[in-house]
Amino acid sequence: MFLAKVHVMLKPTVNDPQGLTIARALGRLGFDSVNSLRAGKYFELKIEGDDIVAAEVDVKSMCEKLLANPVIETFTYELRAL
Amino acid sequence: MFLAKVHVMLKPTVNDPQGLTIARALGRLGFDSVNSLRAGKYFELKIEGDDIVAAEVDVKSMCEKLLANPVIETFTYELRAL
Structure with a gap:
């Protein structure tokens, strides 16, 4: 099992x-120090299997097909074993 | 200037x-290996100033007041100098 963190x-x-x-x-709440802010999405996926290379291929494909819109969004991901 | 990454x-x-x-x-797209998925929000803020302690206090307060709903959400953040 792997945990994938996708931004x-x-x-x-x-x-944005x-x-x-x-x-x-x-700013209206008094936080004058905020220079800029970008909002994004974050997903934590649990992926079954023992092969981290296969899991990584799957996660990349999930990002391209569903989790991100490649026209206007970029994605990054990291995997670690659970 | 600091970059704050807030989850x-x-x-x-x-x-969820x-x-x-x-x-x-x-699953319908054929990714049978997905065990579970949690969706969250991710913010990148640029914070002006030279004092990382003050910036951290500000970011924590922003999370509590606006970025997260403490009733149903948890938040984590990290800061680094730019």
């Missing part, structure tokens, strides 16, 4: 209205 | 319909 972020060139809204809200 | 996850005892839906969709 999905909008590409740097893509406008959610992040802008949160940053403005933090 | 917000539903507490383990809280039902988004994660369940994604896990089922992955």
Whole structure:
């Protein structure tokens, strides 16, 4: 069994209205030190199997097919054995 | 300037319909090895200032006040200088 941690972020060139809204809200709450904020998604998956190479191939494919939108998002992942 | 990486996850005892839906969709796409999936949020904040202790206090307060809902979510964060 493996634990995969997947981060999905909008590409740097893509406008992030959610992040802008949160940053403005933090400013209104008095957090003047916030320079910028980007919002993303985070997934923790438990993957069955003993072969970390196969698990990594699967996770990459899951990101490309469902977890991220490759047109506007980038993804990173890391795996560790459980 | 500091970069803060904030992870917000539903507490383990809280039902995660988004994660369940994604896990089922992955199963339908042929990824039979997915045992479970939890969906969370991820924020990258740039914090101005030179004092990492003050920045950490700010980030913790931001999580408690806006970024996470302490009733149903937990948060973790890490800071590094830029």
